[in-house]
Amino acid sequence: MSTGRANFGIDAPGVIRNFALIAIAGVALGVGGQFSPALHRIGGIGFGVAMVCAVQGLWMLWTSLQGKRIAARQLIDRAGLRGGEQVLDVGCGRGLLLIEAARRLSAGGGKSTGLDIWNAQDLSGNARTATLANAAACGVSDRVELVDGDMRATPFDAARFDVVVSSLAIHNVYQADERAEALREIARVLKPGGRVLLQDFRHTVDYARDLRALGFTNVRRTIVNPLLMFPLTWRVEATGPDRA
Numbered sequence: 001m002s003t004g005r006a007n008f009g010i011d012a013p014g015v016i017r018n019f020a021l022i023a024i025a026g027v028a029l030g031v032g033g034q035f036s037p038a039l040h041r042i043g044g045i046g047f048g049v050a051m052v053c054a055v056q057g058l059w060m061l062w063t064s065l066q067g068k069r070i071a072a073r074q075l076i077d078r079a080g081l082r083g084g085e086q087v088l089d090v091g092c093g094r095g096l097l098l099i100e101a102a103r104r105l106s107a108g109g110g111k112s113t114g115l116d117i118w119n120a121q122d123l124s125g126n127a128r129t130a131t132l133a134n135a136a137a138c139g140v141s142d143r144v145e146l147v148d149g150d151m152r153a154t155p156f157d158a159a160r161f162d163v164v165v166s167s168l169a170i171h172n173v174y175q176a177d178e179r180a181e182a183l184r185e186i187a188r189v190l191k192p193g194g195r196v197l198l199q200d201f202r203h204t205v206d207y208a209r210d211l212r213a214l215g216f217t218n219v220r221r222t223i224v225n226p227l228l229m230f231p232l233t234w235r236v237e238a239t240g241p242d243r244a
Ligand SMILES: C[S@@+](CC[C@H](N)C(=O)[O-])C[C@H]1O[C@@H](n2cnc3c(N)ncnc32)[C@H](O)[C@@H]1O
Pocket: 008, 011, 012, 068, 090, 091, 092, 093, 094, 095, 096, 097, 115, 116, 117, 118, 119, 120, 122, 123, 126, 149, 150, 151, 152, 166, 167, 168, 169, 170, 172, 173
């Protein structure tokens, strides 16, 4: 089954737009410097800034259109789903991990649940209707459910999920203590001995530290390949405490 027809949106579209605008301004300055002696010295800087912003913007665009699909498959591969699991995607957006997990649940009656506040600034076209349309396009609607909610205070019962995943979402909570709260929620809703797999481009050292403090074992932090987002995207995997 392919996810090719699904549209998982552009991450941080406002940031990409700003890089494009700065790149255009930099080129304009650079070109102006070729003709105006007054602009000559800063014209070179303009070209340099334009180059950096163009590379960063194009890299982010590639991440959204292609790279994050590859990384999502790799992350869900590592979850080792057998088909009957309850999976939670925290900050699911348009369903990147949610749908990839649902594809692996065809045999065993498992369910893939997406939690989100549908913030349009974090992802273009971010809406539950878009996620449902992607699930339908990928033929997994029967294994997907969406829940409106905040990762810092989720509406789920304790120990409900076998696996919790998240991609490029937890960094969108800006306060460190509130990100720690989100990790405590992940620990709360995970079954004893369940698996957590998170990928993000910031704060992943903190995620690994907080999971260890919550009693998680086998905590591993590795660079995601392909390289997504500047400076680097990291995957944090861990096994939940066995409270049974
Ligand atoms: C950059 S998007 C990533 C979406 C998706 N995981 C992906 O990789 O395509 C970040 C997502 O996190 C969601 N989000 C941000 N803050 C949240 C919060 N406090 N609780 C739940 N979701 C949140 C946003 O609405 C958005 O869908």
